[in-house]
Amino acid sequence: MAGCTDPPAPGVNWQRCNFDGLDLSNVNLSGARLRDGSYFRSILDGADLSGSQSFRAKFINTSLVDSNLSGADLEQADMTKSDLSGADLTNSDLRNARLTRATLRGANLTGARTGGTDFFRADLSGATWTDGQRVCSEGSIGRCN
Template sequence: MPPRLFVFAALAFLSLSGPALADCADPAEPKVTWRRCSFEGQAMAEAKLAGATLRDTSFQRSTLNKADLSEADGYRTKFISATARGARFDGARLLEADFTRADLTGATFRDADLRNAKMVGASLANADFTGAKLGGTDFRHADLSGARWIDGARVCADSSIGQCN
């Protein structure tokens, strides 16, 4: 095959093969696709990641205060020891996500899917779980003081550790 024809064929194939995945070095923006990326220890306060695909991505020890992760797909994403005070996870799909020891004080998880997520030792004081799916979610040692529960009416009592009292 002549070199010019080969280059044309390769470009045609790439354009038909679907959307390219974002490089892990690409900036945070709504609907970005990051898979198996590591943002460990990064300062990402107020990041706009609404509708992003973040599958198997790590935000371990990162700062995500007031970040917008609403409608994000964070299947098996790691937020271990992250600080995400006041972050929005509304409508996010966070199946099997790991929030172990994360500071999620005042975060919102309205209508989020958190099935089988780990919230072990997380600070969830004043978080909002209205309409969230929590089947299999592990809240061992998590601080749920003042959190709004899934029915939207119940507020967890002070000193609610591991479960909403």
């Protein structure tokens, strides 16, 4: 059962919990169950969400600057208008995720699975693309140029 009142910790079960508008900067949620959770307008700057199960989570208008999302399951997650500047998304599952108008400046997408991902008007300037080789040029909006 989800422990929505449990403190942030590695492996915590926050499935279907609502944490809208909270400051969760620098928390360690590695391996946590965040599936179907809501983090609307929350601050997760510097947070460790590596290996988290964040399927269909709502990170709308959320600040995830310099966060670690490596190996995270973000399939069908909604990250509309989120700030993922400098985020580590290596080997993450972003299939069918919504990154509409998100900021991914300087993010690392090496090995990320992006089939069906919506990058509409997303800022990918300076991001390392999924092949781990190409760095998106300044002004890369909606796709890596």
